[in-house]
Amino acid sequence: MNAKKMIKTTLVAGFFFLALGGWLLHLRIHPITKTIDNIIPLISGIISVFVLPLLFWLGSTVSLAYIINGFLVILGTIIMAHFSITHFEGPVTPVNIILNTTFADIIVLWGKFAVGKAIFGLEFLKSDNDAAVKGRFFRYPNMGWWWAHLFALALAYTLGNIFWK
Numbered sequence: 001m002n003a004k005k006m007i008k009t010t011l012v013a014g015f016f017f018l019a020l021g022g023w024l025l026h027l028r029i030h031p032i033t034k035t036i037d038n039i040i041p042l043i044s045g046i047i048s049v050f051v052l053p054l055l056f057w058l059g060s061t062v063s064l065a066y067i068i069n070g071f072l073v074i075l076g077t078i079i080m081a082h083f084s085i086t087h088f089e090g091p092v093t094p095v096n097i098i099l100n101t102t103f104a105d106i107i108v109l110w111g112k113f114a115v116g117k118a119i120f121g122l123e124f125l126k127s128d129n130d131a132a133v134k135g136r137f138f139r140y141p142n143m144g145w146w147w148a149h150l151f152a153l154a155l156a157y158t159l160g161n162i163f164w165k
């Protein structure tokens with residue numbers, strides 16, 4: 001096994017364990033038997049744990065896995081932030097925001113995004129001397145593309161909560 005394949009294997013395993021850990025936490029915190037709203041973390045977890053590692057492993061579907069993973073991370077970030085805002089108790093202090101919200105969960109979720117981005121980058125790396133991805137910041141696969149989608153989907157979600165209650 002060459003070094004690139006070994007690194008990819010390690011990253012896919014890391015992705016799997018991050019996804020599995022997050023999914024198991026969600027199953028404990030949000031059991032499906034409690035409310036139908038908990039179906040979103042259940043389905044997202046199934047996709048992240050069982051489908052995405054396979055798609056990342058297969059060379060021809062890495063781009064698809066990268067996009068699905070990115071949008072699941074954005075969706076999870078928005079929904080968990082909304083959950084924290086609506087269920088926040090106590091004074092608004094940095095300690096309460098960090099320790100008494102889903103802030104830590106969102107950080108883990110973005111760690112899963114980073115591992116997926118590393119797998120994506122590794123797959124398209126031709127040599128050690130390749131330059132970083134160039135082009136417009138807001139074009140795929142640059143990070144600006146993800147920030148634009150995070151902002152747009154958060155705005156749509158917020159407007160939906162304001163106007164369609």
